[in-house]
Amino acid sequence: MNTTLNAIEIxxxxxxxxxxxxxxxxxxxxxxxxxxxKRKKLSSEFWALKNIDLDIEKGQTVGFIxxxxxxxxxxxxxISRILYPDGGDIDAHGKISTLIELGSxxxxxLTGRENxxxxxxxxxxxxxxxxxxxxxxxxxxxxxxxxxxxxxxxSSGMYVRLGFSVAINIDPDILLVDExxxxxxxxxxxxxxxxxxxxxKEGKTIIFVSHDLKTVEELCDQVVLLHNGKLVKQxxxxxxxxxxxxxxxxxSQLQVRKEDPxxxxxxxxxxxxxxxxxxxxxxxxxxxxxxxxxxxxxxxxKTGQPLRVRIAYDAHKEIENPVxxxxxxxxxxxxxTGPNTRKHNFPIASLxxxxxVEYEMESVPLLPGSYLxxxxxxxxxxxxxxxxxxxxxxxxxxxxxxxSERLGLIAxxxxxxxxxxxxxxxxx
Amino acid sequence: xxxxxxxxxxxxMIKRIKGIWEFKYLIYNLVLRDxxxxxxGTTLGFLWSxxxxxxxxxxxxxxxxxxxxxxxxxxxxFLFSALLPWxxxxxxxxxxxxxxTDNGNLVKKVYFPREVLPLSVVLVNLFHFFLxxxxxxxxxxxxxxxxxxxxxxLVVIIFFQTLxxxxxxxxxxALNVYYRDIKHLLEVLLQLWFWVTPIIWPIAIFPEKxxxxxxxxxxxxxxxxYRDVILKNRIPGLLxxxxxxxxxxxxxLLGGLIFHKKQRRFAEEI
Ligand SMILES: Nc1ncnc2c1ncn2[C@@H]1O[C@H](COP(=O)(O)OP(=O)(O)OP(=O)(O)O)[C@@H](O)[C@H]1O
Ligand SMILES: [Mg+2]
Numbered sequence: 001m002n003t004t005l006n007a008i009e010i011x012x013x014x015x016x017x018x019x020x021x022x023x024x025x026x027x028x029x030x031x032x033x034x035x036x037x038k039r040k041k042l043s044s045e046f047w048a049l050k051n052i053d054l055d056i057e058k059g060q061t062v063g064f065i066x067x068x069x070x071x072x073x074x075x076x077x078x079i080s081r082i083l084y085p086d087g088g089d090i091d092a093h094g095k096i097s098t099l100i101e102l103g104s105x106x107x108x109x110l111t112g113r114e115n116x117x118x119x120x121x122x123x124x125x126x127x128x129x130x131x132x133x134x135x136x137x138x139x140x141x142x143x144x145x146x147x148x149x150x151x152x153x154x155s156s157g158m159y160v161r162l163g164f165s166v167a168i169n170i171d172p173d174i175l176l177v178d179e180x181x182x183x184x185x186x187x188x189x190x191x192x193x194x195x196x197x198x199x200x201k202e203g204k205t206i207i208f209v210s211h212d213l214k215t216v217e218e219l220c221d222q223v224v225l226l227h228n229g230k231l232v233k234q235x236x237x238x239x240x241x242x243x244x245x246x247x248x249x250x251x252s253q254l255q256v257r258k259e260d261p262x263x264x265x266x267x268x269x270x271x272x273x274x275x276x277x278x279x280x281x282x283x284x285x286x287x288x289x290x291x292x293x294x295x296x297x298x299x300x301x302k303t304g305q306p307l308r309v310r311i312a313y314d315a316h317k318e319i320e321n322p323v324x325x326x327x328x329x330x331x332x333x334x335x336x337t338g339p340n341t342r343k344h345n346f347p348i349a350s351l352x353x354x355x356x357v358e359y360e361m362e363s364v365p366l367l368p369g370s371y372l373x374x375x376x377x378x379x380x381x382x383x384x385x386x387x388x389x390x391x392x393x394x395x396x397x398x399x400x401x402x403x404s405e406r407l408g409l410i411a412x413x414x415x416x417x418x419x420x421x422x423x424x425x426x427x428x
Numbered sequence: 429x430x431x432x433x434x435x436x437x438x439x440x441m442i443k444r445i446k447g448i449w450e451f452k453y454l455i456y457n458l459v460l461r462d463x464x465x466x467x468x469g470t471t472l473g474f475l476w477s478x479x480x481x482x483x484x485x486x487x488x489x490x491x492x493x494x495x496x497x498x499x500x501x502x503x504x505x506f507l508f509s510a511l512l513p514w515x516x517x518x519x520x521x522x523x524x525x526x527x528x529t530d531n532g533n534l535v536k537k538v539y540f541p542r543e544v545l546p547l548s549v550v551l552v553n554l555f556h557f558f559l560x561x562x563x564x565x566x567x568x569x570x571x572x573x574x575x576x577x578x579x580x581x582l583v584v585i586i587f588f589q590t591l592x593x594x595x596x597x598x599x600x601x602a603l604n605v606y607y608r609d610i611k612h613l614l615e616v617l618l619q620l621w622f623w624v625t626p627i628i629w630p631i632a633i634f635p636e637k638x639x640x641x642x643x644x645x646x647x648x649x650x651x652x653x654y655r656d657v658i659l660k661n662r663i664p665g666l667l668x669x670x671x672x673x674x675x676x677x678x679x680x681l682l683g684g685l686i687f688h689k690k691q692r693r694f695a696e697e698i
Contacts, residue, residue, distance in 0.1 A: 017696060077695065081539040084692040096539075104533040109465050118461055121454040122538055130453075 006093065007174050007205035008056040008079060013088035015049040015074055048074045049229045052088070056222075061206040063216040063237065065244055066226035072209045075226070076176050079207070094173025094205070097123060101180050103163030108152035112143060112162055115151055119166045133169050140191070141165035161188060168195050175199055178209045193219075213241050213369070217406060238399070238406075245300065245368060245398050276390035279377070283315040283322065283351055283386045288375050288393050300396040301364050303411055304403035308360045311375050313387075315351040321380040322348055324357045329372040329391055330409055336366065342380070365410040366397045444688065448541045458548035463555070481515055481560045492628050500630050502659065505571050509658040510627040510651045512560050517593050517647065518618045520553035524597035525604045525611050532698035542691045543684075546601040550594045557586075568658070578656075578663045585653045585664075588676030592650070595679030602690035605697050626651055646675045 049071045056062050064072045077083040079090060080098045105122060106115045116137055120130040138147055141162045143154075151159060164180065177196065196219065199206055210216050216223060216237065223240035225233040225247070233243045290298045291308045301307045311324060325340030341348060341357070348357070373395055376388035405411040448455075467476070485507060493503050500506050527545040528535060535542065568575060604610040625647045631639055642648045649671040656664040664672075 082536065082695045098538065100537045102537070104537070105531075107461060107465060109468050110461065114461070114464070118457045121451070121457045122534060122540060124451065124540065125453070127453050 005057055006055050006091075007058045007060075008054070008093075008207075009089075009091040010052055010054040010056075010079075011089045011091075013049060013052040013054075013075075013078065013090060014047060014086050015071075015078060015083065016045045016047045016086045019044050019046050047229055049078070052231050054224065054231060054234070056205060056207070058093075058205055059203045060222055061200055061208060061220045063220035063223040064207065064209045064226060065211070065213065065216060065223060065241065066232075067248070070226040071229045072226055073178055076178050076207065076209060079174075080176055092174060095124075095171075096174045096176065097167075097170045097172035098176040098178070099164075099167050099170075099180055100178070101160055101164050102167050103159040106151050106159065106163065109150055111150055112147040112154070116147075116162065116166055119163065123167065123170055125170075129171075133171075137165045137169045140169060140195075157185065164188075164192070168192060172204065174205045174207070176207050176209075179211070213244070214407070217241060242368065242398050245370070245396050248370060248396060276392065277388065279385035279387040281387055282317055283313055283319050283377055285311060285375055285377065285387045285389055286314050286354070287312045288373065288389075290395050300398050301366070302400035302403075303365075303367055303397055303405070304363050304400050306360065306362055307364045308358050309373070309375075310356050310358050312354070312356045313351065313377065314354045317352075319351045319377075319386065320349070322351055322386065323378045323380060323382060324348070324359075325374075325376045325378060326359050327374040327376075327391075328366070329374070331370045331372070334409065336371070336409060340378075340382075342382070363413065364397060365412065367405060367407075367409060367411060368397050368399045370394060370396050441684065444541070444543075444684075448543050448547070451540055451544050454540060455544055455548050455551065458544065459551050459555070462548070462552045477556050477559055478563055481512060482563060484515075485511060488628055500632075502571055502573075505567065505573060505659055506630070506655070507628060508564055508567060509654045510625075512557060512564065513589060513650060513654055514622065514625070514627050514647070515560070516553055516557040516589070517596070518622065519556075520550045520593045521597050521600060522614060522618060523553065524549040525600040525614050527597075528601050528605050528694060529608070529698060535698055536695050542694055543598065543687060546597045546687075547594065550590065550597055553593075554586075554590055564658070573658075573661060576661045578661050579658075581657050581663055581669075582654075584669070585650065585657070585672055588672045589650055591676035591680040592646070595676075595681070595683030598683035598687040602687045602694075605690070605694055621645075621647065643671075646671075646679075649675060 052075065064075065066072055074083065076098070078085055079092060080096050082098075102119050102122070105119055107118070110118070116134065117130055120133070120137070121127075125133070138144055141158075141164075143158060143162055146154065146158065151162070154162070167180075175196075180192075193215070196206065196208075200219070206219075208216065208219055220237050222234065223237045224231060225240050225244050227247060232247070233240050289310045289312070290301065291310055292298050293306050293308065298307065309326065311326070323340050323342045325338065327338040328336045330336055339359070371394070372391040373393040374388075374390050375393075376390075377386040378384065378388075379386070399406075403411060485504070488507055488511070489504050492507075524546045527549050528542060531545055534540075535545075565575070600610060600614055625645055626642065631642055631648075631652075634642065643652075649668060653664045653668045653672050656662055656668065663669075
């Protein structure tokens with residue numbers, strides 16, 4: 001094997017943690033147990049990572065994705081030697097640095113300048129290196145004017161920026177990034193992404209952990225999917241990310257089956273206690289289903305393909321001129337759309353008993369991801385809610401073979417065209 | 429077989445010390461930070477660190493001179509020579525015990541040799557120890573003691589005491605991560621240790637045949653060494669010197685080993 005091509009080699013790596021039942025790092029328990037003359041096991045253990053094999057080539061940007069608690073940060077900490085493995089080996093070739101928000105290491109009484117020097121040395125800089133990098137760090141933070149004030153006079157944003165600027169101006173061979181880009185304002189975030197791009201251009205190896213799948217896809221050459229401490233899939237970003245979506249769907253499907261015998265209905269939450277439901281309930285929404293055109297319950301929707309949402313109702317008395325409305329929200333809370341039957345000129349004269357209303361999309365414009373769905377029935381003026389379920393249902397969109405758009409939130413059906421302007425200037 | 433293992437431990441230790449040496453600039457910065465923070469905004473600066481032992485000295489002298497004084501000549505210097513080393517030990521251990529837990533945020537986020545944290549606390553206290561020694565010299569002259577050739581031995585004693593203090597600090601810093609009440613227990617232990625050590629009372633108050641028992645307390649050995657040099661202006665006996673060296677090396681190795689073993693799980697236990 002040619003080791004020079006790999007920046008990191010991980011073999012059969014495992015890590016276990018103690019799962020505390022209650023806080024026992026207390027001498028009382030130790031003494032009590034000594035008195036009882038037994039060494040009772042105070043806590044049980046669980047494997048946060050199990051048998052991970054992974055090689056990362058030099059110069060690659062690799063993304064780690066997975067649900068909360070899947071072991072991403074743990075793996076990163078093992079690579080950076082903050083944690084020790086309980087089994088297996090890690091070989092890293094080159095100087096490793098973790099990009100972290102270091103503000104917590106600041107001492108409030110010392111000036112920004114003094115804290116920069118201390119923090120840089122925590123990251124392993126030598127004195128000469130800090131001196132060389134100092135101006136770059138201050139420039140990046142944009143805090144030139146404040147650098148000689150004690151950091152206790154800084155705003156929390158300034159704190160974070162300075163701490164982060166120290167960390168990002170390091171010069172490692174391998175850079176580990178764990179969800180720190182959410183730090184600072186938008187401008188600062190852009191600066192950070194740009195800096196990471198620079199690292200990439202310089203041929204450094206980067207490992208990038210994030211729940212922001214769009215950024216992962218943009219930045220990474222390879223993505224690794226972790227689930228319950230196991231490496232599930234490794235490969236091209238698009239493939240691994242869609243596997244992740246499938247995994248998420250699988251998880252919520254299981255939940256549906258457990259709680260709701262009506263299979264396929266996407267109702268993951270307890271219906272009776274759901275607090276985002278309101279209305280007079282003269283007519284109730286009894287369920288929502290996501291179907292394809294053949295009336296099959298869909299596991300997930302696909303970008304660019306049809307989707308039918310069936311809203312089942314039960315009207316306890318006759319209701320005249322009701323309006324059905326739906327809404328779709330992105331995972332990040334963006335309100336994507338909110339159509340209703342009145343706006344779409346689909347008058348409903350009256351409702352009585354049970355039935356359903358369907359909202360059909362010829363072509364789902366949503367890009368792959370997880371979405372929240374609301375459904376509601378209102379009176380004609382839209383003033384009185386009969387039954388409103390806010391962001392109650394979750395559905396997932398995955399990419400379809402014929403639709404390869406990836407950036408943004410939606411794919412707008414559109415065409416490109418070109419022509420000659422024949423001497424006339426295009427008006428700007 | 430065990431030879432090979434011994435060699436491995438030795439090799440690992442050297443590697444570890446090398447790894448710590450790479451972070452010397454961090455150690456320097458941490459020591460500097462502690463000193464700066466301590467004296468920032470105080471006009472008298474370093475004088476404060478002198479004031480504390482001086483005050484203690486004054487109080488103890490006034491109180492005990494008349495209780496014990498008659499049995500001891502030159503009581504002030506007698507007290508000085510043991511109280512300063514003791515202050516070094518007790519404040520380093522008390523401060524150092526929390527050095528890992530107090531910096532939990534860093535330990536959880538960044539890799540650096542964890543030994544750096546207790547080590548820098550010990551160095552800060554060593555620095556203060558030196559400063560207070562500066563007070564000692566005028567005091568000696570005042571009490572008509574001429575520092576002689578034997579005083580060179582102070583360097584040896586201080587060096588091994590530093591190893592000794594470092595070893596204890598490492599042990600408590602590591603244990604404190606796992607058992608948070610260690611810090612409180614430590615305060616009591618240090619109080620106790622102070623009173624069972626012949627610091628403000630002379631060994632001579634014990635009957636001769638029991639005096640050897642006092643040397644079961646390792647700090648008695650250090651006190652004897654310091655007093656031999658400072659008070660009696662003579663080179664300590666071979667046994668005392670050997671004891672000082674052995675204790676220094678022993679605690680240093682023990683502390684280093686315990687700390688090294690325990691530090692593997694610091695980041696997850698904090
Ligand atoms: N110090 C610790 N002690 C005990 N358990 C821990 C410790 N650190 C992490 N764990 C557990 O290990 C598992 C993996 O955690 P980890 O932080 O690696 O998840 P993650 O994939 O980074 O999740 P997230 O997306 O939320 O950041 C979790 O179940 C977590 O509870
Ligand atoms: Mg994490």
